[in-house]
Amino acid sequence: MTHDDGTPTENTATEDGQAAQTANGRAPSRRSLLGWGGAGLALGAVSAGGTAAALRTGDDARPAGADATAGSAIAFHGRHQAGIASAVQDRLHFASFDVTTDDRDELIALLKEWTKAAARMTAGDAVGGGAVGGLAEAPPDDTGEALGLPPSRLTLTFGIGPTLFEKDGKDRFGIKARRPEALIDLPQFPGDNLDKTRSGGDLCVQACADDPQVAVHAIRNLARIGFGKVAIRWSQLGFGKTSSTTPDAQTPRNMFGFKDGTHNLAGTDTAALDKHVWVADGEAKGKESWMAGGSYLVARRIRMHIETWDRTSLQEQEEIFGRNKGEGAPVGKKHERDTPHLKSMLPTAHVRLAHPDSNGGVRILRRGYSFTDGTDGLGRLDAGLFFLAYQRDVRQGFVPLQKRLAATDALNEYIQHVGSAVFAVPPGVRNADDWWGRALFA
Amino acid sequence: MRALRSSAVAAIAAATAVTSVAGCAAKNDGKGGGGKGTIEVTATDSSCELSAKEFPAGHVRFAVQNKGSKVTEVYVYAPGDRIVTERENIGPGTRTEITAEIKAGSYEIACKPGMKGDGIRQKVTASGKGASTKRDPKLDAAVAAYRKYVQEQADQTLPAAQKFADAVKDGDVEAAKKTYALSRVGWERTEPVAESFGDIDPKVDVRADGLEKGQKWTGWHKLEKSLWEEKKISGDDKKLADQLITDLKDWQKRVGKAEITPTSMANGAKELLDEVATGKVTGEEERYSHTDLLDFHANVEGAEKAYELLKPVVGKNDPALAKELDKQFKVIGELLDEHRDSKSADGFASYDTVGKSERKKLSDGVNALAEPLSKLAAAVATAK
Numbered sequence: 001m002t003h004d005d006g007t008p009t010e011n012t013a014t015e016d017g018q019a020a021q022t023a024n025g026r027a028p029s030r031r032s033l034l035g036w037g038g039a040g041l042a043l044g045a046v047s048a049g050g051t052a053a054a055l056r057t058g059d060d061a062r063p064a065g066a067d068a069t070a071g072s073a074i075a076f077h078g079r080h081q082a083g084i085a086s087a088v089q090d091r092l093h094f095a096s097f098d099v100t101t102d103d104r105d106e107l108i109a110l111l112k113e114w115t116k117a118a119a120r121m122t123a124g125d126a127v128g129g130g131a132v133g134g135l136a137e138a139p140p141d142d143t144g145e146a147l148g149l150p151p152s153r154l155t156l157t158f159g160i161g162p163t164l165f166e167k168d169g170k171d172r173f174g175i176k177a178r179r180p181e182a183l184i185d186l187p188q189f190p191g192d193n194l195d196k197t198r199s200g201g202d203l204c205v206q207a208c209a210d211d212p213q214v215a216v217h218a219i220r221n222l223a224r225i226g227f228g229k230v231a232i233r234w235s236q237l238g239f240g241k242t243s244s245t246t247p248d249a250q251t252p253r254n255m256f257g258f259k260d261g262t263h264n265l266a267g268t269d270t271a272a273l274d275k276h277v278w279v280a281d282g283e284a285k286g287k288e289s290w291m292a293g294g295s296y297l298v299a300r301r302i303r304m305h306i307e308t309w310d311r312t313s314l315q316e317q318e319e320i321f322g323r324n325k326g327e328g329a330p331v332g333k334k335h336e337r338d339t340p341h342l343k344s345m346l347p348t349a350h351v352r353l354a355h356p357d358s359n360g361g362v363r364i365l366r367r368g369y370s371f372t373d374g375t376d377g378l379g380r381l382d383a384g385l386f387f388l389a390y391q392r393d394v395r396q397g398f399v400p401l402q403k404r405l406a407a408t409d410a411l412n413e414y415i416q417h418v419g420s421a422v423f424a425v426p427p428g429v430r431n432a433d434d435w436w437g438r439a440l441f442a
Numbered sequence: 443m444r445a446l447r448s449s450a451v452a453a454i455a456a457a458t459a460v461t462s463v464a465g466c467a468a469k470n471d472g473k474g475g476g477g478k479g480t481i482e483v484t485a486t487d488s489s490c491e492l493s494a495k496e497f498p499a500g501h502v503r504f505a506v507q508n509k510g511s512k513v514t515e516v517y518v519y520a521p522g523d524r525i526v527t528e529r530e531n532i533g534p535g536t537r538t539e540i541t542a543e544i545k546a547g548s549y550e551i552a553c554k555p556g557m558k559g560d561g562i563r564q565k566v567t568a569s570g571k572g573a574s575t576k577r578d579p580k581l582d583a584a585v586a587a588y589r590k591y592v593q594e595q596a597d598q599t600l601p602a603a604q605k606f607a608d609a610v611k612d613g614d615v616e617a618a619k620k621t622y623a624l625s626r627v628g629w630e631r632t633e634p635v636a637e638s639f640g641d642i643d644p645k646v647d648v649r650a651d652g653l654e655k656g657q658k659w660t661g662w663h664k665l666e667k668s669l670w671e672e673k674k675i676s677g678d679d680k681k682l683a684d685q686l687i688t689d690l691k692d693w694q695k696r697v698g699k700a701e702i703t704p705t706s707m708a709n710g711a712k713e714l715l716d717e718v719a720t721g722k723v724t725g726e727e728e729r730y731s732h733t734d735l736l737d738f739h740a741n742v743e744g745a746e747k748a749y750e751l752l753k754p755v756v757g758k759n760d761p762a763l764a765k766e767l768d769k770q771f772k773v774i775g776e777l778l779d780e781h782r783d784s785k786s787a788d789g790f791a792s793y794d795t796v797g798k799s800e801r802k803k804l805s806d807g808v809n810a811l812a813e814p815l816s817k818l819a820a821a822v823a824t825a826k
Contacts, residue, residue, distance in 0.1 A: 100806060137705055138820030197799075228770055228810030231802075 071150035071210070076122045078428040079293050080278060083155030084365065084390050085267040087246045089208040092238030092369040093215040094299065094386065095223065096201030096421055097230040099164060104173045108441050110229045114158075114205075114222055115435035124151035127221045143224065146217035154209040156218055158436040159297050159423025164202040178440060180288045182279075182296055182393040183424045189406040191416065198301055198419035201233045206297075206388065208367075212239070234419070236301060238369025238386045245365065251328060251336065255304050255370050255383050256414070258321050259328035262336055263356075265365040276363045276397070277390050279427075290439035293427030295390045298398040301371075301419030304384035309414045320410040322349030348410040354401065364397045365390040384415065394422060481566075483551065485532070486510040490553035490562040499546040499570035505539050508532045512555045518542060519550040519563075521577060522585025525698040530557060546570045581704040581822065584751040588707050589698065591747055592632045596694040599628030603690050607683035610665060613675050622669065623733035623788040626662060629690075630737045631744035633717060634710030635700045636693060645689045649727070660685055663730075670730035708752060708819035711745035715812035718742070723805045725793050735790035738804075739778050745815065746771050752822055760821040763814055770811040777807045 074082050101107060117127045128141030164172065165179035205222055209215040216237070223232050242254045243261025246268075251259040265272050274280070277295050284292040309317070318324050322331055322345035330340030330351065345352040356363050367390065372383040391397030406412065426437055480503040482493035487510035508514050511534050518526040518540075526549065527542040546568050552561030606625040609617035629636050629647065637643045644652070646661040653659055660682050668679045721727040722738040749756070749767055757764040781800075783791040796804075 098806075100810065135820045135823065137709075137823040139816045224813065227813040228766065231806035231809065 071152055073123050073151035074153050074155050076119045076156075076429065077431055077434075079430075080295075080428045081155075081157045081425060082122070082428070083157035083206055083208050084295055084367070084425070085245060085265075085273055085277065086155060087153075087249075087267060088241045088244055088367055089153050089155070089210045089215075090239070090241060091209055091212040091215050092241075092386065093207045093212070093219045093235065094238065094388070095205050095207070095219045095235040096161070096233045096299075097203040097205070097223075097226065098233045099172075099202040099229065100231050101229045102172065104441070106229055107173060108437075110226055111437045111441075112435045113225055115429055117221060117225055118156040118158075118205075118218070118436075119429070119432075121146075121218050121221065122151065122154045122156055124149075124154075127225070143217060143220055145220075146214050149211055149214055152209040152211040152214040154207065154214050154218060156222075157206040157208075157297075157425060159204040159206070159425040160437065160440070161201045161203065161421060161423050163200060167202075173441075175440060178287045178290065180284075180291050180424055182291075182395060183422065184394055184399075186298070186394070186420055186422050187399065187403075189402050189417065191406050191412055192420070193416050193418055194420050195418055198234045200421050201423075203230065204297070204299070204421065204423050212237070236371060236386050236419075237373075238371050240370040242368045242370055242385055243366040245367070254385055255306060255372075256309055256317070256321075257325060258317075258323060259336060260368075261366050262323075262328060265363055272363065273365070275392075277365050277392055279392055283392075290426060290442070291424060295392065295425045296394045296397070297423045297425050298387070298389045298391075298394060299419070299421045299423070300387040300417050302385045302387050303382070303416045303418045305414045305416070306381045306383050312414075319346050320348075320350060320414075322346070322351035346410065348408050350405070350409055350411045353404050353409050359401055359404070362396050362401070364401065390425070480505050481551075483507070483516055483553070484509060485514045485516065485553040485555065487512050487555045488562070490516075490551065490564055492551060492564050492566065495564065495566045497566070497568055499544055499568040501541065502544045502568070503539060503541045504551075505537065506532060507537045508534055510534060510555050513557055515554045515557045515561075516540065517552045517554070517561065518544070519552060521548060521582045522702055523550075523589045523698070524585075524700070524702060544568045577704070578755060580754050581752075584755070585702050585704060585707065587751050588748055589700070589702055591751075592635050592697050592700070592702075593694075595628035595632045595744075596636075596690075596697045599625065600687070600690060600694055602627070603687060606665075607687050610675055610683035611680045613680075615669055615673060615675060618665070618675065619669050619731070620787040622662070622666060622731060623728070623736045626737065627740045629693075630740035631747070632697075633741065633744065634706075634713045635697065635702065638700050639693060639696060642689055642693045642696075646686060646693075649729075661689070662686065666728065666730045704752060704755070704822040705819045707748045708822050711748040711818060712812060712815045714741040714745040715808055715815055719805070719808045719812060723801060723808060725801075728793065732793040732795075733788050733790070734793040735778065735781050735796075736788040739790065742771070742774055742778070742811075749815070749818065752818065756818065756821045760817070763817055763821055766814045767811075767818070770807075770814060774807045774811050777804060 074086055076082060099107060101110075120127055126142035126144075126147065131140045131142040131144030131147050134140050160183075162179065162183055162185055164175070165183075166172070166176045171177075205219060207215040207218040209218070219235065223230075241252050243264045244251055245264060245266060247264075247266050251262050254260040265276060267273070279291045279294050279296075281292045284290070284294075312320075314325065318331075322340070322342075323329060323336075324331075327334070328336035329338060330345070331349070332341055332344045333339075340351060340355065342352045342355055342357060352358060366388065368385050368387040370383070371386045372381060374382055376382040389398055406417075426440065429435060480493075481497060482491075483504050483506045484491040485506065485508045504516065504518070506516050506529065513534065514532050515528060515530040516532065517528040520526050526544060527540055529538055529540045532538050549566050549568060550563045551566055552563045554561035602621070603625040606618060606621040609621055633647075636647075644654075644657065647663070648657075648659065648661055649663045650659065650667070664682060665679055665686070668675055717727075718738050718741050722734045722741070725732065725734055727737055728734045749771070753764060756767075778790075781791045781796065782789055786792065
């Protein structure tokens, strides 16, 4: 967009919405249309709570008040990007982009514009001059489908793929030397059946929100701003988070009906996050210093063979996972959070192979979502898990874990990895003058 | 075609809205024209005299007398050379009368001795309620030049279409296939204007899925299906070839009267890319012949023409936009060049040979151009 409102709206992400509205004096924000802090917030809470209740009935119902903040805004600025350790929202729209320009300045200009739009959207404001009230002859700056919706805890998390540093042997933007060593090209794992058109990408944006409309709106507007500089390579919608970063909430279930992510890293466990997720200052030296406070993301589209799984006996299902289906308790235990006794499980049980104790204590932060993209033309549900995992170093995190799983996991009979991508996720945007990737291009 | 037609209508509606919003300035100065609202037009071989250059808006009569030695014609042009009314074949020494409903505004009256060229022109003003639109003369010039372009495209289409129609009537499938796509270029270049004649478009450019209940399928795509799908020409097809020429002649004759404004030109350019984005890039437009790339190219050429003509204004109002459009037109041109095929009848590869990833590249190129192009109308509408 050529539009530039010239106001430091990024500040609004963590400030009171009404004040921000008055300050920038532009088109109405989503919040102001609703009445910030009033009906809008209540509406958001009610609808998100309603969704949660509909998804989890009976004993699984969330504790009252757990969704009280479901409609609110999550701070955009900070040391780390939001959307990693922050509480997992209900919905996802993940997009991978190819950079189509060869011009470094153009790419930088786009990243600045994206950051500005992201700060506005996560705060619940419309992009640029808004969706209404502009010139009658011109298409509006904002596409408008999120008008009237609360911020919905939208987070936009930005990542950089290996091909931005080097593609076909070419240093495209003069940053080849700054490619972090941890940003490897993932090896081929046994059983992978990767579709190139659903894999890789120069850049990615992970949009998570409690309302799918808000997540889709964000990606759509970023894509639109990017036309001519970037093109969407592939994207994935997700629902029903498959892991939680908030241990006191119910552990969600995956498409196989099992609780997943019981021992996922908690967003509040800063020591564990520092150890397993964030790139430390001391670790990111010299040419890699731009990654301090960042993380590495692995995205895998994992297709689940739903129909054959559903014809599998309960006993076999439970043995394959190493947990029971109802409670999620490990084999031989009563409660979900009881410490698993790995040796009681089958040697090929999923939980046994994935457990940190089987992997030298290494942990990853999972943030995946279920997906269902209709049917596949053969009448089978095109469904599965869109696996997202953050870690400090892919070489110690996902790679050894997946090597182990790909070799022996009993679940492999029912799943197939069909898409794959890896991204360096820079640290957070610090303030209104900062932008996605600034330290890399500095 | 259904969706496309409605977008053309929307563009016209938008253009009209702009006119009515802007038009509120002129005042009625009360100066009348010739006797009882009649303007005397005296044409010679070298002059075009008027009894009044200012007259009240409304029902206006032009009494034309040809005092020259050549057959002449008289046109009343609205800004941008839109024909308000015209009379051809006014013989030497004869008189005739033309009447028209004329809104307040600026016009030009042209006598064309020998019925050629732009004619000898006189500026006139119709005043009264509703008032005139004061527009940047650069924009009027752009509209006039675009109208000329549109007319040229229609004029050039006729012989190309005739060639195609003749091949069909000869029952020569191969010759008809070779001339099919080429006969469509002028139409594709100016499609938003061509489509503004709601009665012609459904007769010449409708596809099978665009037919309304009870509508007989006529025009290019019906013949396309016969040639490529049925691989033979029926007696009915031969009649359709004649019908196509008749309909295109109708278009050629009426195109000068199309409502064109700077805004509709700009939106028309965007619509040409919309055409590409929805129909061509998917291969739906030319589903039997797979000549989509030539249509694609022609749509881009037409959009670029409209942009080039508006550029003097856009370059001043929004230089960044002009720079981006220059770049993206160049990029899409280069992308299309990759698919040129000197061995094919229309110069481009058959679209069924263009793979999925190549189509994605073309689609990305269209998005990259169409997005800034969607801002062109605003850059023109806000012209100071």
